[in-house]
Amino acid sequence: MSPSDPAWSADPPAAIDILSAEKTYPDGTQALLPVDLQIREGEFVTLLGPSGCGKSTLLKMVAGLLEPSDGRLLLWRKPVADLARAGKRMSFVFQSPTLMPWASVQANVRLPLDLAGVPRSTADAQVAEALALVGLSGFARALPRALSGGMQMRVSIARGLVTQPDLLLMDEPFGALDEITRHKLDADLLALWHAKKLTVVFVTHSIHEAVFLSTRVVMMAARPGRVVEQFTIDAPWPRTADFMVSPEFTRYARRLHESLQLASHTEEVTP
Numbered sequence: 001m002s003p004s005d006p007a008w009s010a011d012p013p014a015a016i017d018i019l020s021a022e023k024t025y026p027d028g029t030q031a032l033l034p035v036d037l038q039i040r041e042g043e044f045v046t047l048l049g050p051s052g053c054g055k056s057t058l059l060k061m062v063a064g065l066l067e068p069s070d071g072r073l074l075l076w077r078k079p080v081a082d083l084a085r086a087g088k089r090m091s092f093v094f095q096s097p098t099l100m101p102w103a104s105v106q107a108n109v110r111l112p113l114d115l116a117g118v119p120r121s122t123a124d125a126q127v128a129e130a131l132a133l134v135g136l137s138g139f140a141r142a143l144p145r146a147l148s149g150g151m152q153m154r155v156s157i158a159r160g161l162v163t164q165p166d167l168l169l170m171d172e173p174f175g176a177l178d179e180i181t182r183h184k185l186d187a188d189l190l191a192l193w194h195a196k197k198l199t200v201v202f203v204t205h206s207i208h209e210a211v212f213l214s215t216r217v218v219m220m221a222a223r224p225g226r227v228v229e230q231f232t233i234d235a236p237w238p239r240t241a242d243f244m245v246s247p248e249f250t251r252y253a254r255r256l257h258e259s260l261q262l263a264s265h266t267e268e269v270t271p
């Protein structure tokens with residue numbers, strides 16, 4: 001294939017097209033002004049912004065858990081509901097692990113496969129692989145209450161990975177964890193993203209997490225929610241603990257900090 005070939009393209013295909021999608025909740029809360037955003041296959045995009053700027057609302061619209069009041073969202077150029085017809089899969093990881101307390105780690109991770117009617121023999125192999133990916137192979141028979149908060153979150157991520165998704169949507173998954181655990185899970189998530197060639201959309205309040213993880217950061221502002229700025233994080237891979245203490249990291253963190261300050265103090269806009 002060459003640049004003169006019509007199928008040639010330097011850019012990966014679009015995974016997500018958000019086309020003037022906006023959201024007003026039934027009680028009249030205008031959560032999001034129209035958003036236009038394209039995310040390509042293999043990107044790690046972080047939504048960052050003050051409380052109430054519509055990060056979760058936008059992520060839930062991408063997941064098809066919420067309908068936009070106006071505008072459209074496409075996944076791999078198809079309506080969200082037709083994702084399977086595009087031959088793609090998506091998983092959503094919530095802020096809390098939301099595990100079934102009475103069921104083993106293995107049964108919790110297997111849930112999406114059970115719901116999809118995957119035979120037990122196939123499912124168990126996929127569960128074992130997902131648990132290995134998050135470093136929990138030895139805990140398949142444990143109950144959630146026997147695990148730390150960080151380990152429970154790993155179970156939740158394994159449950160997200162067990163269906164072998166192409167797109168991983170994560171709503172502040174590590175927000176409730178201590179700093180050290182969070183860094184460890186951030187590093188593991190990056191390794192998974194790289195190994196599995198995932199497309200990730202990740203919500204966070206943390207500037208440092210955004211710089212460490214992302215290929216692109218989308219800054220949002222509140223009242224009403226909207227996208228105000230975007231930053232490409234053009235730092236080399238793999239990103240290690242050394243990156244977090246580098247001048248480059250500090251430069252990106254400072255720019256995001258300034259943008260977040262502005263986003264947090266913008267005047268209320270009249271749509």
Ligand SMILES: Nc1ncnc2c1ncn2[C@@H]1O[C@H](COP(=O)(O)OP(=O)(O)OP(=O)(O)O)[C@@H](O)[C@H]1O
Binds near residue numbers: 057
């Ligand atoms: N079901 C709902 N009904 C009415 N208003 C809602 C609903 N869900 C969210 N909102 C409002 O919509 C706005 C955006 O909320 P959203 O949770 O998307 O923001 P966020 O940026 O994710 O916030 P946070 O960072 O605090 O989690 C907020 O004003 C919120 O109060």
